[in-house]
Amino acid sequence: MGLVEQGTAEYKVRTFQDGDEVEILRIFEDCYYEYAGYVVRTPEYWRWCCLERPDVSRNSVFVVIDRLETPVGYAVVGKSGNVWELSVNKASNVEEIAKLLLKAAIDFTLKSGASSVSLHAPIEDEAIRAVCNKLGFDENKPPDVFVSVLDFKRLFLLLAKDQKEQLKQVNEDVEVRLRGAPTWMASRIGLKIRNGNVRILEEVQKPTVSIELDTITLSKLLLQQENSFFMWLRGRVSVKPFWKIRSVLKLFSLLNMKASWFTPLSDYG
Amino acid sequence: MTLRQKDPSYLYSVLRTEDEDAVKALVKNVFSGFLEGDYWDWKFKRNPDFDPSLVVVAEKDGAIVGCNHWLVRELRFSSKLKARTILGADIAVDTKHRRQGIGKSLLLFLRSSEAFKEKGAVLSYMFPNPDMINPLYRPAVYYIAAPNKTTRYTKVLNWSKLKKRLEILNRRLSTDNVFKEKMSSLKIKAVFKIGEAPVLPLRIDERGVEVNEAVIENTDVTFRIDLATLQSIGGAKHKTLRLIKAFLQGKLKVTGKLSTIVRLYRNFWIFREIFSLRN
Numbered sequence: 001m002g003l004v005e006q007g008t009a010e011y012k013v014r015t016f017q018d019g020d021e022v023e024i025l026r027i028f029e030d031c032y033y034e035y036a037g038y039v040v041r042t043p044e045y046w047r048w049c050c051l052e053r054p055d056v057s058r059n060s061v062f063v064v065i066d067r068l069e070t071p072v073g074y075a076v077v078g079k080s081g082n083v084w085e086l087s088v089n090k091a092s093n094v095e096e097i098a099k100l101l102l103k104a105a106i107d108f109t110l111k112s113g114a115s116s117v118s119l120h121a122p123i124e125d126e127a128i129r130a131v132c133n134k135l136g137f138d139e140n141k142p143p144d145v146f147v148s149v150l151d152f153k154r155l156f157l158l159l160a161k162d163q164k165e166q167l168k169q170v171n172e173d174v175e176v177r178l179r180g181a182p183t184w185m186a187s188r189i190g191l192k193i194r195n196g197n198v199r200i201l202e203e204v205q206k207p208t209v210s211i212e213l214d215t216i217t218l219s220k221l222l223l224q225q226e227n228s229f230f231m232w233l234r235g236r237v238s239v240k241p242f243w244k245i246r247s248v249l250k251l252f253s254l255l256n257m258k259a260s261w262f263t264p265l266s267d268y269g
Numbered sequence: 270m271t272l273r274q275k276d277p278s279y280l281y282s283v284l285r286t287e288d289e290d291a292v293k294a295l296v297k298n299v300f301s302g303f304l305e306g307d308y309w310d311w312k313f314k315r316n317p318d319f320d321p322s323l324v325v326v327a328e329k330d331g332a333i334v335g336c337n338h339w340l341v342r343e344l345r346f347s348s349k350l351k352a353r354t355i356l357g358a359d360i361a362v363d364t365k366h367r368r369q370g371i372g373k374s375l376l377l378f379l380r381s382s383e384a385f386k387e388k389g390a391v392l393s394y395m396f397p398n399p400d401m402i403n404p405l406y407r408p409a410v411y412y413i414a415a416p417n418k419t420t421r422y423t424k425v426l427n428w429s430k431l432k433k434r435l436e437i438l439n440r441r442l443s444t445d446n447v448f449k450e451k452m453s454s455l456k457i458k459a460v461f462k463i464g465e466a467p468v469l470p471l472r473i474d475e476r477g478v479e480v481n482e483a484v485i486e487n488t489d490v491t492f493r494i495d496l497a498t499l500q501s502i503g504g505a506k507h508k509t510l511r512l513i514k515a516f517l518q519g520k521l522k523v524t525g526k527l528s529t530i531v532r533l534y535r536n537f538w539i540f541r542e543i544f545s546l547r548n
Contacts, residue, residue: 032345033345033348034347034348035345035418036344036345036346036347036416037344037345037394037415037417038344038345039342039343039344039345040343040344040345040351042317044317045317045318048315048316048317052311052315053311054307054308054311081426106424106426109426110426113429114426114430115425115426115427115428115429115430115431116423116424116425116426116430117423117424117426118421118422118423118424119421119422120419120420120421120422121419121420121422122418122419122420123418123419123420124418128422129420129422132422132424135424136424136465137422137423137424137465138422138423138424138425138463138464138465138466138495138496138497139420139421139422139496139497140420140421140422140423140496140497140500141420141421141497141500141501142417142419142420142421143396143399144396144397144399144414144415144417145394145395145396145414145415145417145419146394146395146396146397146402146406146412146413146414146415147392147393147394147412147413147414147415148392148393148394148406148410148411148412148413149391149392149411150355150380150390150391150392150393151389151390151391151392154352154389154391155391155392158346158350158352158391159346161349161350162346162347162349162350182380182410182411183381184380184381184386215411216407216411216413219411219413220413223413223415223416224416225413225414225416257346257347257416258347259345259346259347259348260416260417260418261415261416261417261418261419262417262418262419263396263417263419268396269312269340269356269358
């Protein structure tokens with residue numbers, strides 16, 4: 001077992017061993033399942049994005065184990081100084097484990113000759129922030145992630161799955177008209193909403209409400225980057241008949257991506 | 270499948286096995302210095318999700334001058350939901366063929382292709398060069414910022430990377446007479462205290478820019494700034510305005526003689542060069 005010098009009475013740091021993938025994937029999911037925007041880990045994907053990455057070796061994947069030798073945290077460190085992934089089991093002492101992993105990452109980076117160590121973490125993760133502050137890390141902005149909707153129909157259906165109960169408050173035949181829709185996208189989408197179920201139609205014969213907006217505005221509303229009420233006030237969303245605005249606002253308050261995005265460095269490719 | 274776009278001299282098609290070496294060379298050339306060596310092989314050929322029908326190439330007179338790679342990825346949308354998406358990976362256009370609409374055609378070609386539709390993806394996402402959002406990605410394919418709640422932590426361990434960059438800069442400065450003249454009027458010993466990073470002492474004069482520990486004892490001017498502010502100045506369109514804003518907000522503190530500070534302000538270009546602040 002490749003034990004690393006650092007450790008405490010409770011935890012030890014070692015390097016990667018075959019078979020660790022199962023626990024590593026479990027720790028990763030436990031850490032980030034409430035977020036959106038990261039690639040769902042399979043053993044094949046994890047091996048490719050971490051273990052087989054050109055600047056990573058088995059000796060630069062550090063695993064913290066507890067007294068029962070169960071992995072409780074890990075860090076995948078590249079010779080470039082990038083900590084491609086760092087995850088810690090929430091049920092454990094996150095600060096202590098993260099500190100051990102980051103110290104191992106710093107030592108490895110110094111030996112490999114890189115000039116800095118970088119990692120990504122969710123903004124809300126106060127435990128990681130506290131450790132990083134103690135170890136002299138500076139917080140800065142990661143590269144932005146940009147999104148383009150390919151299929152609004154599928155996206156509506158997907159978002160509706162998450163909001164079935166709440167959608168019972170909206171029973172409408174909705175026609176969505178996309179201004180300046182690109183060629184690969186339908187310019188009209190019909191939504192038949194009954195008892196929390198949403199059915200997509202090519203065309204709604206007699207819509208109870210018609211919404212007209214452009215592609216960017218609809219994308220922003222569904223990704224919760226804009227408020228539907230302000231968009232309506234600014235004339236970016238038009239609703240016919242206008243007294244149906246409450247239904248439309250309710251619909252957009254339900255049909256949007258509620259989880260924040262977290263992008264691990266290893267997903268950048 | 271092949272498709273002719275606006276400029277008929279450029280031909281767009283899906284990647285063929287015989288194109289691989291040319292595509293690799295193009296990507297290596299455009300993204301030089303990034304994961305040198307077998308980057309392309311790892312990222313695409315050894316990727317479990319690689320699908321050659323999602324790589325499009327642009328060619329002119331039989332030579333590959335542009336390429337765009339897409340990768341199918343299952344993304345989490347919430348604790349209960351996951352969906353198929355497509356990552357817009359590396360888009361590269363040979364420098365000699367830029368501003369011909371090739372990037373836009375490469376983006377649009379796949380979106381209209383059957384291979385792309387068959388994947389049944391809900392959305393595509395990417396980590397683009399910020400300078401290309403407004404001129405290309407937003408108008409061509411409606412990209413918007415994702416609700417990203419990711420933060421980055423960086424610990425600068427030493428200035429070895431900066432020293433290497435300064436060697437290149439000094440070589441360039443020594444051969445350019447205009448630069449030389451500007452440098453001879455500078456002659457400044459500056460110390461940078463950037464966040465938690467080690468102190469950076471710089472000697473700037475007609476010989477060039479050098480990291481010099483002796484400067485700490487005999488400093489003309491000291492800058493205190495955090496990494497995020499330095500990064501925001503680097504990423505700003507109007508860097509000088511952002512610099513003044515940071516100064517007025519107290520995020521950039523400068524200590525030294527007023528005449529030295531004014532001299533430095535007039536020679537802001539040198540800091541762009543030193544810290545490689547993006548234009």
